[in-house]
Structures are given as structure tokens and as C-alpha cells.
Amino acid sequence: MCSVCGCGSGTPSVSPVATFGHVDFGAGPAGASVPGLTQDRLIRIERDVLAVNDAQARANRARLAASGVFSLNLVSSPGSGKTTLLVKLIEQLRTAHAIAVIEGDQQTSNDAERIRATGAPAIQINTGKGCHLDALMVARALDRFLLAPGSLLFIENVGNLVCPADFDLGEAHKVVVLSVTEGEDKPLKYPGIFTASDLMVITKSDLLPHLDVDLAAIMAHARRINPAIAIITVSARTGEGMAELCAWITAQARQNLRTAAE
Amino acid sequence: MHELSIAENIVSLVAEQAERSGFSRVRVIRLELGAFSSVEEQALRFCFGAAAQGSAAEEAELDVVVVPGEAWCLDCNQVVQLAERLAPCPHCGGGQLQVTGGQELRVRELEVD
Numbered sequence: 001m002c003s004v005c006g007c008g009s010g011t012p013s014v015s016p017v018a019t020f021g022h023v024d025f026g027a028g029p030a031g032a033s034v035p036g037l038t039q040d041r042l043i044r045i046e047r048d049v050l051a052v053n054d055a056q057a058r059a060n061r062a063r064l065a066a067s068g069v070f071s072l073n074l075v076s077s078p079g080s081g082k083t084t085l086l087v088k089l090i091e092q093l094r095t096a097h098a099i100a101v102i103e104g105d106q107q108t109s110n111d112a113e114r115i116r117a118t119g120a121p122a123i124q125i126n127t128g129k130g131c132h133l134d135a136l137m138v139a140r141a142l143d144r145f146l147l148a149p150g151s152l153l154f155i156e157n158v159g160n161l162v163c164p165a166d167f168d169l170g171e172a173h174k175v176v177v178l179s180v181t182e183g184e185d186k187p188l189k190y191p192g193i194f195t196a197s198d199l200m201v202i203t204k205s206d207l208l209p210h211l212d213v214d215l216a217a218i219m220a221h222a223r224r225i226n227p228a229i230a231i232i233t234v235s236a237r238t239g240e241g242m243a244e245l246c247a248w249i250t251a252q253a254r255q256n257l258r259t260a261a262e
Numbered sequence: 263m264h265e266l267s268i269a270e271n272i273v274s275l276v277a278e279q280a281e282r283s284g285f286s287r288v289r290v291i292r293l294e295l296g297a298f299s300s301v302e303e304q305a306l307r308f309c310f311g312a313a314a315q316g317s318a319a320e321e322a323e324l325d326v327v328v329v330p331g332e333a334w335c336l337d338c339n340q341v342v343q344l345a346e347r348l349a350p351c352p353h354c355g356g357g358q359l360q361v362t363g364g365q366e367l368r369v370r371e372l373e374v375d
Contacts, residue, residue: 043283043372049271049293050367132264163264165300166367191347192300195361224348227336227358 053167056135060170063142065260068149070253073169075193076177077186078159081203081236083111085177086154088236090118092246097253098151102141104133104158111156121145132163135170152253165192172256173198180204184217187225194225199232201245206235268301268367269309273317275369280318283374288322290373296366297331298347327370332363 048054064071074082083103090099101122103111112124123141125133138155147153155171157164164174176197178186181204187194194200200222208215219231232248234241276288295301303326314320331344337356344364350357 041285041374043279043285043374045275045279045369045371047275048366048368049268049275052271052274130267132267134267162300166264166268188348192298195298195365224357227360 050166050168053135056139057168057170060135060139060142061172063139064153064170064172065256067147067151068257068260069147069151069153070249070256071153071155071169071171072249073155073157073164073171073174074177075157075161075164075174075197076159076179077161077182080159080177080179080182082156082159082177083114084236085201085203085234086156087114087118088239088242089154089246089249090115090120092242093152093249094118094120096250098148100145100147100151100153102133102138102153102155104137104156106130106158127158131158131160132167133157133169134167138169150257152249161186161190161193165196173252175199175201177201177203178218178222180207180211180213180215180218184214184221187218187221191225194222194229197226197229199230199248202231202233204235204237205233205240206238265301265305266309266313269306269313272310272369273313273319276319276322276372277317279372280374285374286318287375288319288372289375290325291319291322292325292327292370292372294329294366294368294370295326296329296364297344298361298364299367301367322372329364329366331361333359333361335359 074086076082086101093099099120101112101115101120103115103122103124104127105111105124106127106129108126109124112122115122123144125137125141127133127137133155155169174197176193176199178200180202202215202218215233222229222231230248232241232245234245236242272291272293276291280286295303307324310324314322331347332341333344335342335351335354335356336358338351338354340353341362342351342353342359344352344359351359
């Protein structure tokens with residue numbers, strides 16, 4: 001198939017952008033490949049561009065497994081309620097687990113301070129203009145914690161529904177957090193992050209009576225993108241669904257630590 | 263704009279290879295980009311222009327080869343190719359598709375002087 005426009009011809013042609021009023025940078029790959037034009041030296045590399053990040057992520061994963069720590073990477077848009085959710089999770093899980101948090105934001109240490117107010121240790125990573133955490137940033141943060149076996153480590157990624165999907169940090173699972181006010185179609189609009197996540201937590205369910213949003217449609221869209229995704233609906237304010245979320249985390253942590261021990 | 267980090271990774275890969283294979287200038291960098299990767303090609307080209315300044319890749323052309331999207335259809339139990347992320351299964355029309363390919367981001371080869 002033509003790599004430019006998807007036509008049946010093997011000859012690349014100019015990419016047609018047909019739909020009126022819709023500029024779609026995601027469709028119709030542009031850069032036409034014309035191999036063999038030059039007889040210069042050809043060096044085959046076959047290397048993943050993110051190989052360095054992926055190698056560091058594997059090292060982080062091995063390090064966390066060796067120290068018996070279960071980690072989750074929380075990804076979402078800004079304002080979905082990740083930090084409020086974490087504060088509530090810490091309150092409910094800390095009798096059974098030691099908990100630590102890595103906070104990622106472009107600027108400020110506001111979130112780390114909110115976590116520290118619960119008594120849990122938190123390290124703030126400021127990415128400056130960066131739009132995601134990477135595995136090396138997490139490794140540097142891990143150097144500053146002393147985590148006991150059985151600890152839970154929550155990594156709150158930079159609020160962004162796009163970029164964090166590509167960067168493995170060494171976590172056990174990515175968890176995508178979506179608030180009910182964000183509308184039904186976010187999974188369809190930002191499929192990468194929903195494909196990469198094993199759990200979707202729908203937050204702010206206490207607002208549902210005030211909204212026209214269709215909760216079943218959010219779930220159906222997420223499952224269309226990722227049929228295997230687990231879904232838990234919560235309200236940090238009323239506590240609805242929090243027991244189910246805590247049970248999911250505890251069960252996954254137990255399973256993860258058992259697998260690591262084998 | 264994670265395309266900037268990705269562009270920097272490409273430049274480091276080229277630099278590493280330049281040292282190993284003894285070339286000083288790259289004419290073409292051939293990249294495999296999965297149709298379902300979250301990299302935006304135009305943003306990557308823009309960032310690459312900035313990241314490659316002063317490196318062996320400075321004048322290199324980015325030749326992007328798009329790898330088609332691929333998914334496992336839970337309804338007809340087979341791997342199918344998808345033209346776009348939200349397309350139904352081309353065989354059974356089902357929508358239960360677990361993405362299995364098309365998320366690549368690899369440097370396949372370099373044409374060097």
C-alpha cells in the first residue's frame with residue numbers, strides 16, 4: 001500500500017487532505033519514502049528512539065521489584081482531581097501500607113506540599129517546560145526515598161493526556177484519571193493514553209446530578225479504545241467508589257509483589 | 263511537546279552511531295513511525311530542526327516511513343490492519359480491538375556521506 005495516501009498504488013503521491021474544514025495532521029503520513037535515490041553509505045540501525053528511556057524504565061522496574069515496592073503512574077489532563085484523589089487514597093491506605101509520592105508538574109511544589117500535609121513523603125519534580133515525566137527523572141527521585149518493602153509509590157505525572165503515554169517510567173500500571181466534567185469523548189480524542197492504561201478512574205462522580213454527561217458513554221468509549229481496561233468510578237468528596245479503588249490497588253500490589261518474588 | 267525530547271533522542275542516536283561508524287554528516291535519517299504512535303510528524307520535524315543544530319544530523323532529511331496500525335479483534339480472533347485508530351474491524355465490523363502494532367518509533371537506517 002502507498003505509504004503516503006493509503007491508495008493501492010506503490011508510488012507515493014501527494015497526500016490528499018480532502019475533508020473540508022478539517023485539518024488533520026494525524027492522517028495521511030506526509031514524508032514520502034523514496035529509498036535507493038542515493039548510493040551513499042547506508043547504515044542500518046534499527047533502534048527504538050525511546051530506547052534510552054525504556055532501558056532506564058526497565059532499571060526502575062527492577063529496582064522497585066527488588067525493594068518490594070508497587071508503583072502506579074497516574075496520568076490525566078490538568079484538573080481531573082489526581083492530587084485530591086491521592087490525598088484520599090493515602091488516608092485510606094496508610095494503615096496497611098507505607099506510601100510515597102512523586103509529583104510531576106511544570107512549575108511549583110504545591111502538589112507535593114498537599115501530599116506532605118498528609119504525612120506521606122513526597123518529592124516534587126518540576127519539568128520546566130517539559131510536558132511529561134521520563135524514566136531518568138523518576139530514577140533521580142527514587143534516589144531520595146528510602147522505601148520499605150510493601151510500600152506503595154504513586155507517581156503523579158504532568159497533567160497532559162498526550163505525551164505521558166509514550167514514556168514508560170518503570171511503573172507496574174498506568175492509571176488514567178478522567179473527571180466527569182471532561183465529557184464523554186476524551187477516550188476517543190486521546191486514544192494513546194487510554195490504550196496505555198490498565199485502569200481508568202472516573203472522578204468527581206458527586207457532580208453527575210448537575211451535569212448532562214453520560215457516564216455509560218464514557219465507559220463505552222474507553223472500552224472501545226481498550227477493551228481490557230478496568231474502570232472504577234469515584235468521588236473523593238463523598239467517598240463513593242473509594243473502597244473499590246483501594247481494593248483494586250491492594251489486590252494488584254499483592255499480585256505484583258508475588259510475581260516479583262517468583 | 264514531547265516531540266522535542268524525541269528529536270533529541272534521535273540526534274543522540276545519530277551522534278552515537280557517527281562515533282561508532284566514523285562518519286561526520288548524515289544525509290537522510292529513515293524513521294519508522296507507527297500510525298498509532300502519539301508523535302505528531304510536523305511537530306517532530308520542527309523540533310528536529312532545532313535539536314539537530316551543530317550535530318552530525320544538522321543537514322539531514324527526516325524520511326518518515328509510516329507503519330500501519332494493527333489490532334487484535336476480540337470478535338473474530340485475528341490480527342487485523344486498521345487504517346485509523348477508531349476504524350471498526352475490516353473483517354467483521356466489530357469494535358472490540360486491542361491495539362497490537364503501529365506504535366513504533368524507530369530509527370531504521372541512516373544514509374551518510
